[in-house]
Amino acid sequence: MKTSPIRILIIDDEAQIRRFLRIALETQGYEVTEAASGREGLSQFAQHSPQLVLLDLGLPDLDGKQVLQDLRARSNVPVMILSVREDEAEKVAALDAGANDYVPKPFGAAELSARIRAVLRAHNGHQSSQPVLRCGDLTVDISRREVTAAGKPVKLSKKEFEILHLLTHNAGRVLTHSYILHTLWGPEHEHDTQYLRVYVGQLRAKLNDDPAKPHYIANEPGVGYRMLDHAV
Amino acid sequence: MAVNRADNIAALLANPETARPAAQHRAASFLSWLWPYAVVIGTVGISTALSVFLDPWLSDGSLTLIYLTGVLIVAMRQGLWPSLLCSVLSYIAYSYSFSLPLHTFHIASSQDWLDLGSFVVAAMITGTLASQVRSQLSVIRETARQNHQLYDFTRGIASAISREKLAELVSLHVSATLNCKAMLLFAEGTERLEMPGSGGLTAADIEAAQRCLHSREMAHSGNGWSFAPLANPRQALGVLGVRLPAADTPLNQNLTHLLLAMRDQAVVALERINLTAHMEQAQLLKETERLREALLSSVSHDLRTPLASIIGAATTLRDLGSELRDSQRHDLLDTVIDESSRLNRFVQNLLDMTRIGYGALKPRLAWVDLREIVGPAIRSLSNAYPEHRVTLDISEALPQVWTDAVLLERVFFNLLDNAAKYGPASQPISLSIRADAQQAPGQAIITIQDHGPGIPPNQREKVFDMFHRVQRGDTSPAGTGMGLAICRGLMLALGGNIVVQAGAPHGTRMILTLPLAAAEPV
Numbered sequence: 001m002k003t004s005p006i007r008i009l010i011i012d013d014e015a016q017i018r019r020f021l022r023i024a025l026e027t028q029g030y031e032v033t034e035a036a037s038g039r040e041g042l043s044q045f046a047q048h049s050p051q052l053v054l055l056d057l058g059l060p061d062l063d064g065k066q067v068l069q070d071l072r073a074r075s076n077v078p079v080m081i082l083s084v085r086e087d088e089a090e091k092v093a094a095l096d097a098g099a100n101d102y103v104p105k106p107f108g109a110a111e112l113s114a115r116i117r118a119v120l121r122a123h124n125g126h127q128s129s130q131p132v133l134r135c136g137d138l139t140v141d142i143s144r145r146e147v148t149a150a151g152k153p154v155k156l157s158k159k160e161f162e163i164l165h166l167l168t169h170n171a172g173r174v175l176t177h178s179y180i181l182h183t184l185w186g187p188e189h190e191h192d193t194q195y196l197r198v199y200v201g202q203l204r205a206k207l208n209d210d211p212a213k214p215h216y217i218a219n220e221p222g223v224g225y226r227m228l229d230h231a232v
Numbered sequence: 233m234a235v236n237r238a239d240n241i242a243a244l245l246a247n248p249e250t251a252r253p254a255a256q257h258r259a260a261s262f263l264s265w266l267w268p269y270a271v272v273i274g275t276v277g278i279s280t281a282l283s284v285f286l287d288p289w290l291s292d293g294s295l296t297l298i299y300l301t302g303v304l305i306v307a308m309r310q311g312l313w314p315s316l317l318c319s320v321l322s323y324i325a326y327s328y329s330f331s332l333p334l335h336t337f338h339i340a341s342s343q344d345w346l347d348l349g350s351f352v353v354a355a356m357i358t359g360t361l362a363s364q365v366r367s368q369l370s371v372i373r374e375t376a377r378q379n380h381q382l383y384d385f386t387r388g389i390a391s392a393i394s395r396e397k398l399a400e401l402v403s404l405h406v407s408a409t410l411n412c413k414a415m416l417l418f419a420e421g422t423e424r425l426e427m428p429g430s431g432g433l434t435a436a437d438i439e440a441a442q443r444c445l446h447s448r449e450m451a452h453s454g455n456g457w458s459f460a461p462l463a464n465p466r467q468a469l470g471v472l473g474v475r476l477p478a479a480d481t482p483l484n485q486n487l488t489h490l491l492l493a494m495r496d497q498a499v500v501a502l503e504r505i506n507l508t509a510h511m512e513q514a515q516l517l518k519e520t521e522r523l524r525e526a527l528l529s530s531v532s533h534d535l536r537t538p539l540a541s542i543i544g545a546a547t548t549l550r551d552l553g554s555e556l557r558d559s560q561r562h563d564l565l566d567t568v569i570d571e572s573s574r575l576n577r578f579v580q581n582l583l584d585m586t587r588i589g590y591g592a593l594k595p596r597l598a599w600v601d602l603r604e605i606v607g608p609a610i611r612s613l614s615n616a617y618p619e620h621r622v623t624l625d626i627s628e629a630l631p632q633v634w635t636d637a638v639l640l641e642r643v644f645f646n647l648l649d650n651a652a653k654y655g656p657a658s659q660p661i662s663l664s665i666r667a668d669a670q671q672a673p674g675q676a677i678i679t680i681q682d683h684g685p686g687i688p689p690n691q692r693e694k695v696f697d698m699f700h701r702v703q704r705g706d707t708s709p710a711g712t713g714m715g716l717a718i719c720r721g722l723m724l725a726l727g728g729n730i731v732v733q734a735g736a737p738h739g740t741r742m743i744l745t746l747p748l749a750a751a752e753p754v
Contacts, residue, residue, distance in 0.1 A: 086532070
């Protein structure tokens with residue numbers, strides 16, 4: 001069965017970046033449209049309804065976060081931020097505003113492709129609720145609340161299971177501290193990062209995951225956590 | 233700062249006493265001492281004249297009432313002793329002129345004794361009462377005057393916005409109010425006083441001022457200066473010094489209270505000024521911090537953006553090399569090369585900017601033919617923008633110029649690069665060089681005109697501002713916008729300048745002035 005190629009919209013004011021992205025993405029079978037400004041990006045989005053948007057935050061006419069908000073107001077299309085802004089607060093703000101991932105510039109072509117695939121898969125997985133999530137050698141059985149890591153069953157508390165479920169469900173994607181806290185503990189605990197750190201620590205211990213060389217849960221300092229995506 | 237203010241000390245040492253010479257002062261005080269007695273004699277004279285005039289119609293006893301009225305008036309106006317004198321003189325005059333025997337001072341009858349006694353008693357009673365009333369009145373007047381002055385003082389120093397201005401106002405007001413020399417000295421840190429020159433203070437005075445600052449109590453020096461401390465609960469702020477005209481009279485209690493009242497107002501004003509200064513400093517610090525942040529993020533954007541293209545293109549070549557078409561591979565290599573040279577230009581700009589910023593830019597001057605500079609600049613331009621054309625119009629009479637060829641070429645290239653970046657390739661960029669001895673003697677005028685969108689009038693000066701670029705952050709293409717700031721920096725270093733005008737009929741016209749012989753850098 002021949003599927004139509006996935007359309008990606010690039011919104012970036014740097015012509016050279018658009019040029020190499022177009023070549024790299026087209027070679028990998030994506031269909032690419034480009035926009036050099038925020039307004040052009042929004043109109044291209046309306047015209048082509050792409051399945052993924054690569055968005056630069058520093059645009060000449062609108063701020064990237066504004067574009068992100070406008071996109072989010074219309075659709076839940078996955079949006080990946082590509083930016084030279086390296087400030088953690090910027091990353092958190094963009095992710096909390098609904099971005100699916102944040103790739104700091106400069107980045108390599110392979111890394112970008114992996115992140116694009118992860119975001120697309122997480123997004124599609126989101127829509128079809130699978131009873132069993134798989135991520136490398138980790139399986140999370142949602143209905144039976146069972147977890148196995150490298151073939152061995154792992155016994156988790158309720159909260160630990162919820163965290164693992166949330167991260168695995170969004171494998172490959174950074175979830176901010178406040179997003180996780182908000183989802184699992186409620187809005188009044190949004191800033192209790194310490195809570196989360198303790199639970200993730202226990203979870204890692206039970207999964208036998210070394211925080212220095214994580215196999216499952218990677219830390220994004222100052223931003224949040226990401227389930228490493230091992231599926232190819 | 234303490235040294236600079238030495239000049240102001242004359243202004244701070246307001247001294248109204250010197251305006252009036254001492255001899256005049258003495259004469260005035262003698263007159264005021266003499267005045268009551270003149271009034272007494274005048275009153276007795278007038279009473280006698282009235283009595284003589286009315287004598288035909290009145291009895292002798294009634295005439296004493298005229299004299300008694302005079303005594304009462306003197307008692308009310310001039311106090312006890314003049315009124316007593318007036319009563320005695322009145323009696324003598326009455327006795328001499330009207331009581332029998334005429335033209336003698338003999339006290340003949342008991343009636344005469346009664347007259348004299350009534351004069352004296354009336355004088356004593358009214359005189360005492362009147363002098364009490366007068367002294368109360370003068371106290372009330374003085375209090376009102378001081379309140380008024382204190383009000384003026386408070387209102388006056390409320391407008392002070394700097395310590396210097398406050399010192400000036402406080403000195404002026406205190407010296408006017410207490411009729412003395414006055415001086416406000418500020419504490420430097422918590423231990424020492426700022427000394428704006430000696431200000432006419434002797435070592436003993438300064439020592440007393442320091443003692444006052446440390447003890448936070450009034451201190452007096454041997455030769456007439458008194459110092460009151462200015463302090464808040466946490467620290468000593470300074471001292472307020474006064475020196476009365478008569479060096480040996482100490483301040484009386486009333487004046488001390490007034491001085492301390494003004495001192496308290498000065499403390500309030502000083503606290504307010506200090507607080508404002510602190511807030512301004514904090515604000516400035518915040519602003520500097522913000523600007524530094526903006527500069528850092530702007531530089532990081534300008535460096536990272538070309539790097540992102542280079543790394544992206546290079547990794548694409550490596551990872552997907554076998555699947556790429558030849559044309560794509562070529563495109564990616566172009567990206568690497570273009571972006572590397574952009575990065576190189578940016579690093580050059582950064583270096584120039586830093587050199588200009590630190591004043592470390594030293595032009596290397598030589599005789600230069602401007603035509604020879606235009607050539608390389610145009611060649612570099614056609615490498616970057618092969619489609620753009622430049623038309624030249626260089627005056628035949630252009631002499632050689634004593635300037636720095638390398639810096640000037642950089643200016644030309646930056647301006648041509650801008651003209652090409654923003655203007656359409658269909659219309660040529662025009663570059664003209666004129667050296668008109670009449671219109672601009674000693675200068676070459678270089679004009680570069682493009683057909684781009686132009687620069688709005690309110691932006692025409694801002695585009696030369698380094699921070700204008702910085703504040704736009706990453707919203708404009710990497711490495712742009714700094715060029716004009718650098719061009720101006722370079723032109724200023726060469727003794728010239730650069731301004732922007734609206735182009736004709738549209739676009740932008742850059743006008744450069746360049747001295748035919750730049751001054752040697754020192």
